Amino acid sequence: MADKDIVRVRFAPSPTGALHIGGGHTALFNWLWARHTGGKFILRIEDTDLVRSTKEYEQTIMDGMTWLGLDWDEGPDKGGDYGPYRQSERLDLYRKYARQLMDEGKAYRDGEAVLFKVEPGQDVSFDDKVYGRVEVMSDALKERDSDKLKDIVIIKSDGMPTYNYAVVVDDHLMAISHVIRGEDHISNTPKQILLYRALGWDVPVFAHLPMILGKDKKKLSKRHGATSVYEYRDMGYMPDSVFNFLALLGWSPQSRGESGQAGDEIFTRDEAARLFELSRVTRKPAVLDPDKMNFINQEHLKRLDPMTRLAMVRPFWEEMGLPVRNHEDAWLAEALTLMAGRGRTAREMAEFSDYFVAFEPVKARWDGSDISEDRKPGLREFFAALFNVPEWTPDALEACARAWTEERGVKMKDYAMPLRFVLTGMKVSPGIFEVAVHLGRDEVKRRLEHYGLA
RNA sequence: GGCCCCAUCGACUAGUGGCCUAGGUCGUAGCCCUCUCAAGGCUAAAACACGAGUUCGAAUCUCGUUGGGGCUACCA
Numbered sequence: 220m221a222d223k224d225i226v227r228v229r230f231a232p233s234p235t236g237a238l239h240i241g242g243g244h245t246a247l248f249n250w251l252w253a254r255h256t257g258g259k260f261i262l263r264i265e266d267t268d269l270v271r272s273t274k275e276y277e278q279t280i281m282d283g284m285t286w287l288g289l290d291w292d293e294g295p296d297k298g299g300d301y302g303p304y305r306q307s308e309r310l311d312l313y314r315k316y317a318r319q320l321m322d323e324g325k326a327y328r329d330g331e332a333v334l335f336k337v338e339p340g341q342d343v344s345f346d347d348k349v350y351g352r353v354e355v356m357s358d359a360l361k362e363r364d365s366d367k368l369k370d371i372v373i374i375k376s377d378g379m380p381t382y383n384y385a386v387v388v389d390d391h392l393m394a395i396s397h398v399i400r401g402e403d404h405i406s407n408t409p410k411q412i413l414l415y416r417a418l419g420w421d422v423p424v425f426a427h428l429p430m431i432l433g434k435d436k437k438k439l440s441k442r443h444g445a446t447s448v449y450e451y452r453d454m455g456y457m458p459d460s461v462f463n464f465l466a467l468l469g470w471s472p473q474s475r476g477e478s479g480q481a482g483d484e485i486f487t488r489d490e491a492a493r494l495f496e497l498s499r500v501t502r503k504p505a506v507l508d509p510d511k512m513n514f515i516n517q518e519h520l521k522r523l524d525p526m527t528r529l530a531m532v533r534p535f536w537e538e539m540g541l542p543v544r545n546h547e548d549a550w551l552a553e554a555l556t557l558m559a560g561r562g563r564t565a566r567e568m569a570e571f572s573d574y575f576v577a578f579e580p581v582k583a584r585w586d587g588s589d590i591s592e593d594r595k596p597g598l599r600e601f602f603a604a605l606f607n608v609p610e611w612t613p614d615a616l617e618a619c620a621r622a623w624t625e626e627r628g629v630k631m632k633d634y635a636m637p638l639r640f641v642l643t644g645m646k647v648s649p650g651i652f653e654v655a656v657h658l659g660r661d662e663v664k665r666r667l668e669h670y671g672l673a
Numbered sequence: 674g675g676c677c678c679c680a681u682c683g684a685c686u687a688g689u690g691g692c693c694u695a696g697g698u699c700g701u702a703g704c705c706c707u708c709u710c711a712a713g714g715c716u717a718a719a720a721c722a723c724g725a726g727u728u729c730g731a732a733u734c735u736c737g738u739u740g741g742g743g744c745u746a747c748c749a
Contacts, residue, residue, distance in 0.1 A: 231749090232749090233748080233749050235748085235749080265749060267748090267749080268748055268749065270748095271748075271749090329747090330747095331747090332747055334747090350678070350679090353677070353678080354677090355676075355677070356676095358676095359675080359676045359677080359745095360676085360745085361675065361676080361745080362745085363674080363675080363745055364674060364675080364745095365675090366675090369745085372746085372747050373747095374747080375747035376747055377747075379747085381746090381747065381748090381749090382748070382749045383749090385749095386749090401743095402678070402679090402742085402743070403742090403743050403744075404743090404744090404749095405677065405678060405743070405744080406676075406677055406678085406743060406744035406745075407744070407749095408677095409676095409677090427678090429679085430742070430743075432741095432742080434684090436741065436742080437741095437742085438742080438743085464685095467685065467686085467698090468685070469685090469686095470686095471685080471686055471687070471697095471698095473687095483698095484685090484686095484697085484698055484699090485698095501685095501686075502678075502679060502680095503679060503680065503681095503685095503686090504678095504679070504741080504742060504743095505684090505685065505686090506684060506685080507684090507685095508683095508684045508685065508699070508700080510684075510699055510700050511684070511685065511698080511699045511700080512699095513699090514698085514699055514700085515699085517711095517712090521712085558711090559711090559712070560710095560711050560712035560713085561710070561711045561712075562711085571710090571711095617708085620708080621708095624708095630708090631708055632707095632708055632709080633708090634708080635708030635709075636708065636709065638708085639708075639709065645709090645710090646709060646710080647709050647710035647711075648709070648710075649709095649710085649711085650707095650708075650709090651708060651709080652708085
């Protein structure tokens with residue numbers, strides 16, 4: 220069969236919440252492997268938990284994946300040759316194989332439920348692509364605090380299949396070649412292997428991924444702050460950055476050259492897909508480091524072309540209620556170019572550059588009262604000199620300011636800082652002459668006049 | 674409790690017996706640059722959990738200890 224060698228991987232979330240950072244990590248590695256090998260990436264919705272699953276969450280998860288740039292080839296919304304892709308729509312399949320197992324005497328009814336009989340003494344070890352050989356005997360599948368072997372529930376009393384059973388039926392029927400999932404599933408694998416064997420099916424290749432932990436080394440949860448990918452979006456992180464950051468958790472690009480130097484850690488999705496190797500995935504659980512996330516985001520922000528950067532920042536300016544529409548896009552984009560390297564997220568960039576969009580925020584945070592009256596004449600003189608510069612460019616303004624202050628034996632700082640406050644209302648900003656030039660003579664004059672300095 | 678997995682600087686990691694007086698990145702500290710803050714450049718501090726063994730030689734192999742994590746649901 221020609222299909223035999225093609226890689227088919229899947230991400231199988233439960234629609235019981237938004238796309239979690241851990242889920243995103245798993246989806247990402249599946250995507251990486253599919254794209255690296257030219258295989259297929261399948262999205263399957265595991266909605267057998269009737270009480271917790273909702274269609275809204277299903278959509279939210281798909282939106283989250285799309286935001287991250289993880290496109291799938293087959294799924295509930297796209298269809299495909301192996302559908303349906305929602306477990307709640309595959310109930311007849313689960314019943315069919317449960318019946319087969321019962322007919323063969325491998326499973327039995329217990330009330331409304333169906334249990335699979337676990338026979339002792341079976342070697343259910345497997346070779347994990349990441350963890351290597353995992354040795355387990357079926358005798359380990361015991362009841363808690365007891366030596367009794369515990370049979371596996373495959374159909375629940377409500378008629379729905381259990382996770383361990385449905386996943387086997389679906390992965391086989393959907394011709395999944397590699398099961399790439401979180402390390403927390405390593406203990407479930409032996410049970411699934413038992414089921415594959417009983418059904419007479421080949422087991423897929425398993426590859427478990429290290430867990431993502433919080434700063435306290437505990438499994439990531441709400442306590443740790445942002446846990447859904449949307450929270451990262453709302454904080455102003457770029458999808459490319461979250462992707463890049465997540466890819467670096469449990470994997471690193473091959474060192475390049477004989478120098479032993481590490482490969483570049485800032486990369487695009489396509490570069491990651493090209494470089495990705497399942498064999499280079501780590502086993503150690505990884506702790507999420509917000510500092511590194513910030514750094515990676517800043518790097519991606521820096522590499523953006525001006526108009527795309529504007530598209531990232533604009534929503535935050537709008538959210539702040541600034542009159543973004545009063546300006547040309549190119550002018551706003553240029554303002555953000557001046558901000559280069561300042562701000563680690565789009566939100567920070569928006570907050571640190573609000574004075575370009577409007578004068579109101581400046582007035583709101585600085586009333587000018589900390590400039591004493593006796594300093595004003597000198598400042599007015601300085602600003603007047605600036606306005607006399609024929610060429611309104613950063614270099615010309617700076618040259619003028621430098622000459623003017625040197626001539627009088629005063630510090631440039633004592634004049635540049637007041638100008639900074641007048642124009643931005645902040646003590647930090649890009650080079651103040653660049654800001655002045657970008658705002659334009661008229662606007663600078665208007666702001667100076669407001670503070671009685673022109 | 675039982676079973677399974679893991680263990681290199683604060684964090685992410687490179688490393689598969691000699692190339693390691695352990696490399697890179699983030700973060701931290703200092704210096705340079707400088708109208709501020711970033712950015713950028715340079716420098717520094719910072720790790721093989723512990724104990725046995727195998728070996729001429731161990732971060733790398735084996736065993737044990739300790740410490741983490743996961744599973745042990747008619748949740749997924």
